[in-house]
Amino acid sequence: MDLLKQRILEDGTVLPGNVLKVDNFLNHQVDAKLMDQIGAEFARLFKDEGVTKVVTVESSGIAPALTTAIHMDVPLIFARKHKSLTLTDNLYTASVYSYTKQVSNDISIDKRFLKPDDRILIIDDFLANGQAVQGLLEIANLAKVKVAGVGIVIEKSFQKGHTMIEKSGVRLESLARIASLDNQEVTFVD
Amino acid sequence: MDLLKQRILEDGTVLPGNVLKVDNFLNHQVDAKLMDQIGAEFARLFKDEGVTKVVTVESSGIAPALTTAIHMDVPLIFARKHKSLTLTDNLYTASVYSYTKQVSNDISIDKRFLKPDDRILIIDDFLANGQAVQGLLEIANLAKVKVAGVGIVIEKSFQKGHTMIEKSGVRLESLARIASLDNQEVTFVD
Numbered sequence: 001m002d003l004l005k006q007r008i009l010e011d012g013t014v015l016p017g018n019v020l021k022v023d024n025f026l027n028h029q030v031d032a033k034l035m036d037q038i039g040a041e042f043a044r045l046f047k048d049e050g051v052t053k054v055v056t057v058e059s060s061g062i063a064p065a066l067t068t069a070i071h072m073d074v075p076l077i078f079a080r081k082h083k084s085l086t087l088t089d090n091l092y093t094a095s096v097y098s099y100t101k102q103v104s105n106d107i108s109i110d111k112r113f114l115k116p117d118d119r120i121l122i123i124d125d126f127l128a129n130g131q132a133v134q135g136l137l138e139i140a141n142l143a144k145v146k147v148a149g150v151g152i153v154i155e156k157s158f159q160k161g162h163t164m165i166e167k168s169g170v171r172l173e174s175l176a177r178i179a180s181l182d183n184q185e186v187t188f189v190d
Numbered sequence: 191m192d193l194l195k196q197r198i199l200e201d202g203t204v205l206p207g208n209v210l211k212v213d214n215f216l217n218h219q220v221d222a223k224l225m226d227q228i229g230a231e232f233a234r235l236f237k238d239e240g241v242t243k244v245v246t247v248e249s250s251g252i253a254p255a256l257t258t259a260i261h262m263d264v265p266l267i268f269a270r271k272h273k274s275l276t277l278t279d280n281l282y283t284a285s286v287y288s289y290t291k292q293v294s295n296d297i298s299i300d301k302r303f304l305k306p307d308d309r310i311l312i313i314d315d316f317l318a319n320g321q322a323v324q325g326l327l328e329i330a331n332l333a334k335v336k337v338a339g340v341g342i343v344i345e346k347s348f349q350k351g352h353t354m355i356e357k358s359g360v361r362l363e364s365l366a367r368i369a370s371l372d373n374q375e376v377t378f379v380d
Contacts, residue, residue, distance in 0.1 A: 028270065069220070072222075078249070
């Protein structure tokens with residue numbers, strides 16, 4: 001998605017440790033119009049996949065997942081993060097490790113909202129090591145729902161999430177694929 | 191907003207302790223089309239207020255705030271929640287007590303994103319005791335931005351948030367105002 005790549009080049013900042021900071025238009029301050037266009041693009045890419053629900057994890061996945069759900073005219077579910085102590089009888093739960101925060105959290109979806117005839121589209125803002133997506137794939141497996149695909153706004157293709165999803169056989173579409181952040185410079189794949 | 195009130199009556203569940211559960215269409219599973227209509231309604235109500243940015247708190251405020259921002263064609267900012275230990279030199283920060291979770295968290299917005307010529311519209315999914323809105327009003331005060339108004343999806347008018355905002359002199363628009371949840375039944379104001 002050229003509009004997004006251009007925006008990353010203009011407004012993104014590369015910090016030491018392969019961190020791409022895009023909090024001025026994606027995950028703290030949000031360019032609402034761009035987010036709407038991102039949702040329209042995911043809806044276009046996955047329009048023939050029979051998607052019944054869009055699924056993400058709170059918080060920064062919610063914006064792109066919501067606009068995608070609006071453009072596909074299906075409900076959105078955002079998995080909740082919580083400490084691993086919570087009672088989980090009525091929940092599908094997976095453990096997710098955050099490399100950024102160096103902490104494990106559970107993510108959960110209420111069992112009422114995923115049924116075996118659902119085909120879910122997983123949307124997230126970032127793909128790095130793929131922990132959040134892996135957690136959602138685990139929940140999909142527990143709920144016996146089909147996964148129509150994974151849509152990512154910004155993928156760091158040099159980290160292991162891309163390969164993990166590819167190996168799982170699930171269709172992956174990333175709107176911006178970053179090959180490298182070396183020398184504090186963004187280089188896209190291709 | 192009649193569509194919303196009808197949906198609350200059909201799909202909301204009242205739990206003991208004045209809890210209204212709407213996690214099947216508002217804050218876990220989200221009716222994307224309804225959320226878009228909610229955003230359109232807030233944009234209509236506040237269209238003459240010169241709003242430059244929509245502001246909310248993660249996570250469940252993000253959906254209605256984003257659709258409002260899309261319809262108003264302005265950026266969205268979602269304040270981040272974090273433990274009170276975080277370094278905050280570059281942040282406007284306020285402390286927010288959650289009655290539901292019985293814990294205090296800080297909420298913060300990066301100083302780069304609020305400037306004195308901004309006129310912000312605060313959007314949230316629920317108004318009960320008004321702690322989150324109060325935190326955002328404090329941040330607005332620190333940043334010296336004007337507050338164009340507060341838009342709430344569901345207000346529990348019998349709790350103290352409504353009066354608190356009214357006293358502050360800020361315009362408040364709630365799309366559904368609940369007078370009582372007694373006897374596990376929803377009664378609207380009017």
